[in-house]
Amino acid sequence: MNKGPSWFNLTSITLGMAFLYLPIVLLVIYSFNAGRNVAIWEGWSTKWYFALWQDQQMLDAAWVTIRVGLLSASVATILGTMAAITLVRHSRFFGRSLFSGMVSAPLVLPEVILGLSLLLLFVSIGFDRGFWTMTIAHITFTMCYVAVVVQSRLVSFDRTLEEAALDLGCPPLRTFFSITLPLILPAVISGWMLAFTLSLDDLVIASFTTGPGATTLPIKIYSQVRLGVSPQINAICTIIIAVVSVGAIVASLQLKRAETERRRAEQMAAAGR
Amino acid sequence: MTAIDVAAPASDADTGARTSALGRLLVIGIPYAWMAFFFLVPFLIVVKISFSETAIAIPPYTPVFDFAVDGIAGTIAKLGELSLATYEFLTTDSLYWRSYLSSVWIAGTSTVITLAIGYPLAYGMARCPREWRPMLLMMVILPFWTSFLIRVYAWIGILSREGLLNKLLISIGLVDPAQPLVILSTTTAVYIGIVYSYLPFMVLPLYASLEKLDETLLEAAADLGCTPWRAFWQVTFPLSLPGVIAGCFLVFIPAVGEFVIPDLLGGSETLMIGKTLWTEFFNNRDWPVASAVAVILLLILVIPIVLFQNQQAKAQETGR
Amino acid sequence: MSKQAIGPIRRSFAPWDDPAAKPLIEYRGVTKRFGDFVAVENLDLKIYTREFFALLGPSGCGKTTLMRMLAGFEDPTQGDVILDGKSVVGVPPYRRPVNMMFQSYALFPHMNVEQNIGFGLKQDGMSKADIAVRVAEMLKLVKLEPFAKRKPHQLSGGQRQRVALARSLAKRPKVLLLDEPLGALDKKLRQETQFELMDLQQELGMTFLVVTHDQEEAMTVADRIAVMDKGKIIQVATPSEIYEQPNSRYVASFIGDVNMFEGKTVPTADGITRIECGALGMAIESEGSHKPAAGEAAWFAVRPEKVRLTSDAPPDAAGVNAVPGEVWDIAYLGDMSIFHVKLANGQVMTATRANISRIVDKPIGWDDKVWLSWDRNAGVVLQG
Numbered sequence: 001m002n003k004g005p006s007w008f009n010l011t012s013i014t015l016g017m018a019f020l021y022l023p024i025v026l027l028v029i030y031s032f033n034a035g036r037n038v039a040i041w042e043g044w045s046t047k048w049y050f051a052l053w054q055d056q057q058m059l060d061a062a063w064v065t066i067r068v069g070l071l072s073a074s075v076a077t078i079l080g081t082m083a084a085i086t087l088v089r090h091s092r093f094f095g096r097s098l099f100s101g102m103v104s105a106p107l108v109l110p111e112v113i114l115g116l117s118l119l120l121l122f123v124s125i126g127f128d129r130g131f132w133t134m135t136i137a138h139i140t141f142t143m144c145y146v147a148v149v150v151q152s153r154l155v156s157f158d159r160t161l162e163e164a165a166l167d168l169g170c171p172p173l174r175t176f177f178s179i180t181l182p183l184i185l186p187a188v189i190s191g192w193m194l195a196f197t198l199s200l201d202d203l204v205i206a207s208f209t210t211g212p213g214a215t216t217l218p219i220k221i222y223s224q225v226r227l228g229v230s231p232q233i234n235a236i237c238t239i240i241i242a243v244v245s246v247g248a249i250v251a252s253l254q255l256k257r258a259e260t261e262r263r264r265a266e267q268m269a270a271a272g273r
Numbered sequence: 274m275t276a277i278d279v280a281a282p283a284s285d286a287d288t289g290a291r292t293s294a295l296g297r298l299l300v301i302g303i304p305y306a307w308m309a310f311f312f313l314v315p316f317l318i319v320v321k322i323s324f325s326e327t328a329i330a331i332p333p334y335t336p337v338f339d340f341a342v343d344g345i346a347g348t349i350a351k352l353g354e355l356s357l358a359t360y361e362f363l364t365t366d367s368l369y370w371r372s373y374l375s376s377v378w379i380a381g382t383s384t385v386i387t388l389a390i391g392y393p394l395a396y397g398m399a400r401c402p403r404e405w406r407p408m409l410l411m412m413v414i415l416p417f418w419t420s421f422l423i424r425v426y427a428w429i430g431i432l433s434r435e436g437l438l439n440k441l442l443i444s445i446g447l448v449d450p451a452q453p454l455v456i457l458s459t460t461t462a463v464y465i466g467i468v469y470s471y472l473p474f475m476v477l478p479l480y481a482s483l484e485k486l487d488e489t490l491l492e493a494a495a496d497l498g499c500t501p502w503r504a505f506w507q508v509t510f511p512l513s514l515p516g517v518i519a520g521c522f523l524v525f526i527p528a529v530g531e532f533v534i535p536d537l538l539g540g541s542e543t544l545m546i547g548k549t550l551w552t553e554f555f556n557n558r559d560w561p562v563a564s565a566v567a568v569i570l571l572l573i574l575v576i577p578i579v580l581f582q583n584q585q586a587k588a589q590e591t592g593r
Numbered sequence: 594m595s596k597q598a599i600g601p602i603r604r605s606f607a608p609w610d611d612p613a614a615k616p617l618i619e620y621r622g623v624t625k626r627f628g629d630f631v632a633v634e635n636l637d638l639k640i641y642t643r644e645f646f647a648l649l650g651p652s653g654c655g656k657t658t659l660m661r662m663l664a665g666f667e668d669p670t671q672g673d674v675i676l677d678g679k680s681v682v683g684v685p686p687y688r689r690p691v692n693m694m695f696q697s698y699a700l701f702p703h704m705n706v707e708q709n710i711g712f713g714l715k716q717d718g719m720s721k722a723d724i725a726v727r728v729a730e731m732l733k734l735v736k737l738e739p740f741a742k743r744k745p746h747q748l749s750g751g752q753r754q755r756v757a758l759a760r761s762l763a764k765r766p767k768v769l770l771l772d773e774p775l776g777a778l779d780k781k782l783r784q785e786t787q788f789e790l791m792d793l794q795q796e797l798g799m800t801f802l803v804v805t806h807d808q809e810e811a812m813t814v815a816d817r818i819a820v821m822d823k824g825k826i827i828q829v830a831t832p833s834e835i836y837e838q839p840n841s842r843y844v845a846s847f848i849g850d851v852n853m854f855e856g857k858t859v860p861t862a863d864g865i866t867r868i869e870c871g872a873l874g875m876a877i878e879s880e881g882s883h884k885p886a887a888g889e890a891a892w893f894a895v896r897p898e899k900v901r902l903t904s905d906a907p908p909d910a911a912g913v914n915a916v917p918g919e920v921w922d923i924a925y926l927g928d929m930s931i932f933h934v935k936l937a938n939g940q941v942m943t944a945t946r947a948n949i950s951r952i953v954d955k956p957i958g959w960d961d962k963v964w965l966s967w968d969r970n971a972g973v974v975l976q977g
Contacts, residue, residue, distance in 0.1 A: 009397035013409065016394030020416050020472060023427035026437060030430065037435070083304035093301055102308040108522075108578050110530020112547045113567045116554060117315035120564070124318055140311040143304070164699035166686040167664055168713030168764065172293050182703045201420040204532055208554075218422050225422075225537060229430045237423040248418045252411055265747045293685075 031234035048235040061220040072138035073196035080146025081188055088154040106144040114141055115208030129211030137209040138199040146191035153187035197244055323564035326356050359565040372544040380528035383467035387475045387524050395479035417473040425466050425537050432457040458540030466534040475520040482516030515588050522581035530570055546570050608641040617642045617800055623672035625658050632658040634824040645794050645801045647811035650821035656804045660770050665689045692766040696773040698757035700745040706756050707741045713764045731759040751782050771803040787813045808848045820844050842975050845894040852942045854893045866974045868893050872938045875916045880969045895972030900944040900965050902932055907966040915966035920959055934965055
């Protein structure tokens with residue numbers, strides 16, 4: 001079993017990865033195209049990035065997107081963690097199945113339904129649409145993703161650690177902050193990151209729940225994409241891809257390094273006993 | 274030796290119990306209230322508006338109920354006069370049921386294609402040397418983190434008439450420059466978009482179930498005289514079924530209600546219900562019809578969603 | 594206090610025989626149900642100060658539930674748990690003067706050894722300087738001074754066990770609860786640690802309550818053992834009483850190996866119980882406190898090491914406490930050998946023999962015809 005992967009496996013991996021990455025790679029390359037026509041290569045240039053820098057509307061949209069993302073991800077992380085604790089720890093309360101249904105439904109429901117229903121809520125309570133309605137909408141659907149991520153960590157959480165803390169005289173709330181939270185923190189952080197990127201990416205729900213003056217990058221990109229491919233859109237897309245990829249890669253490498261270190265220490269301990 | 278006082282007085286025990294009861298109430302109550310108000314209530318509003326009559330006003334519908342005016346008794350009385358007009362309208366105009374059918378058809382076909390592409394990929398990953406696997410997994414997850422809109426957009430530049438695909442095919446002489454392939458703005462492009470966008474959703478559960486597979490099972494099958502091909506169909510595939518089912522649901526369910534892909538890649542002949550809803554809402558400003566479309570879309574999705582959740586719960590139980 | 598001084602005291606340590614002694618822990622009519630499952634049923638138990646007490650039984654017998662009710666993780670469905678004269682029912686675990694050493698150790702992975710040991714002290718609002726002193730003292734006690742700054746995952750299994758012990762001892766609890774304390778260690782380490790635990794308990798003069806399914810462990814460390822089954826205590830006694838005078842077939846077979854014979858009691862002279870085993874054509878005579886009424890079904894239990902194994906029939910036996918058989922299996926363990934002997938009715942009996950001399954003149958081999966015999970005071974008569 002130590003021989004390398006078979007030709008069949010290698011081929012399927014190569015083709016699969018090519019399919020996943022080729023479109024993105026092409027998009028990135030053509031963002032550096034000097035020409036306006038996206039299909040004709042006219043040499044390297046970074047002029048579209050400079051053009052972006054001049055585009056005040058685009059910069060405003062980016063700023064709105066980041067603000068909505070930071071705020072909604074943070075609130076969603078708190079609410080989602082609470083929801084995860086509720087689902088894992090409290091097996092009996094009134095309407096538990098309703099609650100678990102509500103938390104898992106947004107993961108699978110079409111965004112158009114979520115967007116439409118939230119919009120109708122805001123209209124019927126007379127809430128002016130804009131930054132805040134969009135943030136609330138994002139909190140609502142991203143907290144469910146946070147709940148799923150944190151839930152999977154909590155399920156495998158060794159509860160005797162909490163019992164040990166209680167046994168040593170630590171009251172429940174303090175136990176949560178000094179024992180439970182530090183240990184589930186990696187899951188909470190990846191929940192936050194997931195919420196943030198989902199908020200960053202979202203077009204459909206944002207389109208329904210936003211109002212005048214609060215345009216996000218996806219809305220902006222979408223309105224321009226409908227007019228056709230442009231190198232400037234390629235450039236902004238490349239920036240988004242770069243930021244998100246670097247974030248995701250750094251985070252996962254960090255996690256992996258911590259994991260390897262822990263395993264090495266465990267092996268050392270086992271050997272030295 | 275300092276000993277701690279034994280058995281805190283009863284009142285202490287009571288406050289302890291009370292704070293934990295309050296904590297429990299808050300932990301359950303806050304997310305519960307949030308989801309109830311921002312998820313459940315909006316839903317009920319959608320249902321309610323779907324029973325309203327269209328009106329040219331802001332908001333563009335005549336409310337059926339108005340608790341402030343009618344009170345509970347009046348509301349109940351009005352329940353009898355619910356307007357089914359929008360639903361009747363949906364049945365009369367073939368656009369709607371054709372969109373529903375074609376959404377389900379497109380989502381189903383795309384799911385099968387995604388499975389056909391995703392299975393070899395997941396299988397190859399799971400059979401790779403152990404050191405490679407985290408890296409490969411990361412590579413599959415990464416596109417999932419990058420914007421959905423951008424990934425769909427990337428295909429426009431490839432599939433358009435003057436796009437990269439046509440240029441490539443023309444340069445190697447497979448396609449006549451005068452008659453380039455027309456893919457963008459057709460249903461084919463929608464298939465490509467859905468398969469591409471949802472491939473990670475298929476690969477991840479497949480990989481998870483294939484990676485768990487004990488290789489000694491295959492050795493045992495070979496030892497008992499099974500050829501690799503038969504071992505695959507009799508051992509590997511049945512054991513990966515939970516992953517196959519989960520992957521198919523994860524692709525099919527969101528694909529049915531997809532809006533971005535048919536809107537950007539599809540043409541006018543591509544009917545998908547998410548797009549119809551969007552048009553109804555933003556272009557025709559017909560809120561009751563949009564709501565009725567949403568209600569029916571939800572009814573269509575309820576069955577696969579419930580099946581999926583049951584399957585997940587079952588998988589979790591056996592996994593423990 | 595030196596160990597020499599304690600030795601004799603311990604030998605005569607038996608507060609449970611003193612009717613005037615006040616128990617430190619008392620379970621009064623305690624029942625605990627989880628849904629339909631009865632984990633503990635109407636149970637009474639008294640444990641005394643400075644006692645090393647073991648709850649012994651198979652998994653699911655309720656021993657852990659019993660311990661968790663004292664720690665405060667469960668409250669009894671019925672009955673009362675009393676600690677030092679006061680009921681602790683309803684008192685949350687963080688307000689009870691008992692500490693627990695968990696089976697999994699439950700060391701906080703994000704804290705180093707020092708922080709783990711000091712955790713409980715910090716909760717009591719002890720000053721930093723005092724905590725440092727107490728932690729140092731604890732590290733010395735469990736011989737882990739060089740490892741103070743290590744994280745739990747950088748320690749071996751034995752070291753983790755010591756950290757867990759130090760952490761639960763740091764607050765000087767009235768009672769230390771140990772849940773399968775040595776279960777995760779390998780056999781050799783486990784034996785060493787058993788003696789260390791005993792020494793520690795005497796040095797600190799504390800009350801230890803240990804839960805275990807390992808009868809050897811319970812026998813080694815405990816002053817008294819409660820043998821449990823299905824939520825009930827079957828017998829509470831010292832290790833030697835449990836072994837030599839089990840009160841039931843359950844206890845006799847749970848602790849160590851035992852040979853059992855079923856028969857009917859017949860009337861005899863005072864002080865002797867006579868059991869006729871029809872199937873074997875043998876009678877058993879036993880001296881003992883337990884005397885069932887004549888004509889009742891009874892069981893006789895005798896330990897393998899108290900059974901003599903001879904090639905010839907014992908001269909004075911005459912069908913009493915002696916039975917012929919054929920050697921079925923022999924296991925040579927070095928210090929002793931175990932013989933499985935098949936009797937006429939097919940029952941297999943076990944006898945052990947210490948390998949006292951290196952060379953035996955006429956060794957007993959497979960398929961040899963042998964006699965098994967024992968003295969009148971070698972076994973016990975049990976009912977049911």
